[in-house]
Amino acid sequence: MATTVDARAIASTLYDALIGTAVEQLQLAAPKLAKVSDGELAKQIDAALPPQALPQVRNFLLGLAREGLLGQLDDIVTAFTAFASGAPEAALDAVVTSAVELSSAQQAKILAELKERYGTGVVVSFAVDPTLIGGLIIRVGDQVLDNSLRTRLSVLQRSMLAG
Incomplete structure (x- = not known):
């Protein structure tokens, strides 16, 4: 047995x-x-x-x-x-969307911060969306950090219309 x-x-x-x-x-x-x-x-x-x-x-x-x-x-x-192969789940995808193309230094800083927070397995891609006006949207897995100027202006507009 x-x-x-x-x-x-x-x-x-x-x-x-x-x-x-x-x-x-x-x-x-x-x-x-x-x-x-x-x-x-x-x-x-x-x-x-x-x-x-x-x-x-x-x-x-x-x-x-x-x-x-x-x-x-x-x-x-x-x-x-x-x-x-049993590798740790390295496939944690992150997408960083900005209003303008980020410099290599900016991308490196964001990459380092995301790897520090989520581990070395995070795979980061960068995208440009001019409608954001400014700021960043960072999506890691199912988490979203939206710090774009477009979103902040929308929040301010809703606040003004509600008040």
């Missing part, structure tokens, strides 16, 4: 084998699917996969194809590999 520790070790071995196989199959298929045409996607996916491919991998690729996301397969495989 296996102990809990033995059962976890055995389950871990199976998990590693399945995930490893899936990652390997996705990595092999990715270059072949980089420029697929819309016609007969299922045949193209089947041709890109080895004959013994996991049905879940084939279904996953079909789903990506239906959603028009096959072009992002390399990024998805990279993220999946990191996730499967």
Whole structure:
């Protein structure tokens, strides 16, 4: 009779084998699917996969194809590999939106502050939205810090209309 520790070790071995196989199959298929045409996607996916491919991998690729996301397969495989390797959930996305393009120094300062607060796994992208007038909107995961001038003016307007 296996102990809990033995059962976890055995389950871990199976998990590693399945995930490893899936990652390997996705990595092999990715270059072949980089420029697929819309016609007969299922045949193209089947041709890109080895004959013994996991049905879940084939279904996953079909789903990506239906959603028009096959072009992002390399990024998805990279993220999946990191996730499967047990790396800490590094994929904490942050978007910093400003009214004007931020300088490299400003971006570096914001990046350092976000990494200090959320850890080194935060991935930050910067966007420009001139309608903000000034200030920043920072979205990290499901948290939003809106310190834009547009929002502050809206709050002031609502306050004046209510009073």
